[in-house]
Amino acid sequence: MAGSKELPKYFEMIDEQIWLVEDDRQNLKLYYRVKEILANRQSPFQQVNIIDTYDFGRCLVLDGVMQTTELDGYIYNEMISHVPVVCHPNPKKVLVIGGGDCGVVNELAKYAELEQIDMVEIDRVVVEECLDKLTGIAGKAAEDKRINFLFEDGVKHVQNKKDFYDIAIVDSSDPIGPAVELFSEEFYFNLKNALKKDGLMVCQSQSPIFNKDILKKTRENLKKHFPLVITYKTVVPSYPGGMWSFTLASLKYHPAEANYRRLSSDTKFINRDIFQSSMHLPNFMIKDLGLD
């Protein structure tokens, strides 16, 4: 593929090197030097590329936009997965919406107490390619019998489930196009009903620096249906904005009462201290979110 002169859309040859040109934002363009394009498929939803890069290892790229990298994808995936599992004292059934790179289900599989992990991802092609070529993130998710890959619309899936899951993790893409419904109040209402009475959910709630309006709106929508809404943060080195927020909405359990001993030790980023300190917000977030 690297020798081909016809490069896929979003890739350019500059000085005999292949570069991915990420040009979706109005005021910032990023050029990543590419070792090899390992996959190039057009799904019904998007152009799916797995690439090997010089600085970030293998990466998933959708419609020309970097989604996750082997260099640091584990940080995001650990923070969105391990935190809710540890916050729930006795989780058995987990729903993951999105997360096509399979990093989240791979993290969840580290917990023997989980019995059923339903992963609802609309784009089968993303999952196929990541399980095959992005194993630094997807691990051996394909082999775990507890993981059910459901290639359907997450919004419809939650409408049809009642009182079923202990935990739901919404690993959506940005709230543009197909993912916009995953940030709506109606979706959160249906998600609450898909949870058991003591269930909890986590969603990625965007950069607290660049997307503070989305974060605030997400919290407002969740507060209408969940008694406890807590935002936590992490660093995400290769994402624009560097810092990322997650919002946990719980029907019963509070993170302050989490049993840290349940935290898996098979992690590269999270540990007990990181778990606790992720809930400590900087002054500008405390102010922006009206928590002062």
Next chain:
Amino acid sequence: MAGSKELPKYFEMIDEQIWLVEDDRQNLKLYYRVKEILANRQSPFQQVNIIDTYDFGRCLVLDGVMQTTELDGYIYNEMISHVPVVCHPNPKKVLVIGGGDCGVVNELAKYAELEQIDMVEIDRVVVEECLDKLTGIAGKAAEDKRINFLFEDGVKHVQNKKDFYDIAIVDSSDPIGPAVELFSEEFYFNLKNALKKDGLMVCQSQSPIFNKDILKKTRENLKKHFPLVITYKTVVPSYPGGMWSFTLASLKYHPAEANYRRLSSDTKFINRDIFQSSMHLPNFMIKDLGLD
């Protein structure tokens, strides 16, 4: 300036918009859309630009490389300044090496107990332009009589001071070219001698993801001269790598015994919780630094 057809080096006109092209790294190029080039001067050391951007506010750019932005520069500046001040129970005299954007001295000026703040920066042009046009970061540093701007070589400055400072802050650029000596064992030895017997110092020790060798070497060099060496971390959204490390080396005081009540409340990022959690390192850093 924006109307001129002759753009300075490192800037390009694309579709009638000015872009800063940051192309110093081998495997990543960044294009920032520029509203206006506010300053363009060639100093004896480098090309100095202050620009106004769409996404990051005003920024300092040296030889085409983004140094600090009004959007998030306060995070780095607060973390490198407030932590050492709070770790020392009774600081009076502080030395800052580098820090031409004047963000560090502006943070230090928030502490009434400091009597003398010597800022040693080799490039006068950077300081002049930042005090004039980057006031979102430099604040009113120019007006504070405790701050002495010394335009000289930091390496030579510490050779001539003995038993003088309570705190030294090394806010250097990357260890390439002129800043390389600021990462040497000899420099740390001289810096130790410039400190009082109970003094402490902090240096920026690069990205724990992209520059882990520099971080490790920095710690090794410091350990030869200081009994207590502690690395802490922060997020730096607009820096490559997103996460940044600082290393504190102390002759007497331990951060665990810091009096948090002394922490200034005039901050946008740091607070007591952030101070404490900055010392909590993720698993990969604990492993890389041999702290496990």
